[in-house]
Amino acid sequence: MEPFISQDEMITLLSDLVHIYSPYFREEGAVEYAYAWLKKNNLPAELHHFSEDKITHFRGANVIGRLSGDKDGPTVLLNGHLDTVEICDGWTKDPLGAELIGDRMYGVGVLDMKAGCAAILLALRAFARNTKRFCGSVVYTLVSDEEGPYGLGTDALIRDGLTDGIDVAIVLEPSSAFTDSAFPTLCLGARGGWKYTVTVKGKASHGATPEKGINAVSEAAKIVLEIEKSELRGHERLGPGSICVLEFHGGGYPLSVPDVASFSVFRHTTLGETKDDIKREVEKAIARAEIKAEAFMAFREAPNEGCDGFEAYIVPTDDPYAVSFKESAFSVTGKPVSISYFNSLGDFNYLASRAKLPTLIFGPSGSNYHSPDEYVEVESALQTANILYHFLCSVLCGQEERTKRERRG
Missing domain, CATH: 3.30.70.360 (Alpha-Beta Plaits)
Known part of the structure; x- marks a missing residue:
């Protein structure tokens, strides 16, 4: 199937996100940008405000939205975090420059995980533009404070009931990079x-x-x-x-x-x-x-x-959503998808253990996350967006509608 999302679209959006410095507890610029981008592209968007008054006294906001079909069906949650770590010493590139050298784009948070957030946004836009009818819903949450000590953004989603009624969660963390595996890699659990x-x-x-x-x-x-x-x-x-x-x-x-x-x-x-x-x-x-x-x-x-800690979890390899996601990844890349497991933790642990959702982790390849000269491989970020789009179509659309779109592609 031909891609519905172009490399130019990915580079433009990802560059804009990298230019915005958004370390945790100070990510309001990236939040405002994502909210405005969704509105500009006629996609539903709200700011979900939350506060934590006991320890951090942080007041933040998540960007949330929902696309609903005309018939009953599964509800898919897409989750990504807009915050990054602080800029550390040792950079040889401009950490906010989004410098593109060959297939690599450099910048703080470009891999972890602004590329994943860009993939969510572009896949949503493509899905909304190209799909006339579908079943079920897509819920999307671009959150604050994943990199902080408590994951307050996704914690607030769960406490406020915004993950109720979800059937599967997809977290667009850079699975290939974190597991040091060739792209595409699907993680079915985490410590x-x-x-x-x-x-x-x-x-x-x-x-x-x-x-x-x-x-x-x-x-x-x-x-x-x-x-x-x-x-x-x-x-x-x-x-x-x-x-x-x-x-x-x-x-x-x-x-x-x-x-x-x-x-x-x-x-x-x-x-x-x-x-x-x-x-x-x-x-x-x-x-x-x-x-x-x-x-x-x-x-x-x-x-x-x-949010006192994080419980380990796994998703069965024969989970129907995991199987569908693997099929979408193969359809887009033409490569077999390896299965791996995160050796660390994140918002995906909350979604799996607290919201009780089958939680898949999938994202691009690159290196140096939380380190100087962090980069993402742009082609893998683009393919991530197209895989996500393909997965939404496969899970939420009937066979007739999928066939029409593939012919148009």
Whole structure:
């Protein structure tokens, strides 16, 4: 089937998005642009405002909309995030320049995930223009604060009931890039995870007589080493979890044995692991460390119970929507689609575990996400948009209508 979306359309829209600096908690420019773009192209759009008043005090907005058919049918959710990470040191290209070198476009967030958002917008426009009749609905959500600590944008969608009645979710994260796999790659699940802190309380003494105190820093270090030795459960698809010590604090007083120290850990989990499992893991590590100090473990504070962490999930390989998506990807690219699984986490975990949706992750190839000289391969971004368009047509349109469109193409 000939593509309905052109490379020029992708380059123009993606360049516009990259020019807008939109780190999390400061993504209002990209939100306003996406909202205006949808309105300009006669596509339904609303701003879904939300606030978080307990921890971050962030007030943000998501761009949402719905295309509804003239008959009952499945409802497809398209999800992407408009925010990026901050610009880091080490760039050799203009991080907001959208510089195009061969098939690579460079820019902060171009891969993660403004290319995915551009694919959603262009696929929606093509679908609305070329489809006269269809069944079911397309719900689209371009959200804020995916890169932040709590995923507040998609969290607000779920809490406000905007994911109710959905049959399948497609998240346009760069699956090929994140899994280091050739395009096209479809991810049918992801690891989860929780952040926690261990606080150690020792006893202060003069640094000349450390034996009279209990050094909290030394005791905390023993626990860290034992935690890192923990045996991790495996899974045939998601693999094992992982342990990453993020930060360590303690001491700093002149010539005094530190009486308090703490460290934080992010614990990626595999399918079946829970917060209780992590707590027991830490308790066992503390026991093995044989410390003299007291140690306390606590999970991070969260705005609400729903976003205190992320549960791992998988989608069965024979899920009918996954099968249809693979067929669409093959029809557009002529290449077999590999199946993989995300080793980290994101809004897709919320949609799968909290909204209880079969959640597929699919997006373009590229490299250097969260790093200097981030880039996306433009052809893969274009094919992502055309695959998404093909999938919407396959799932929501009857055979007769699909045949007419393919002949026109």
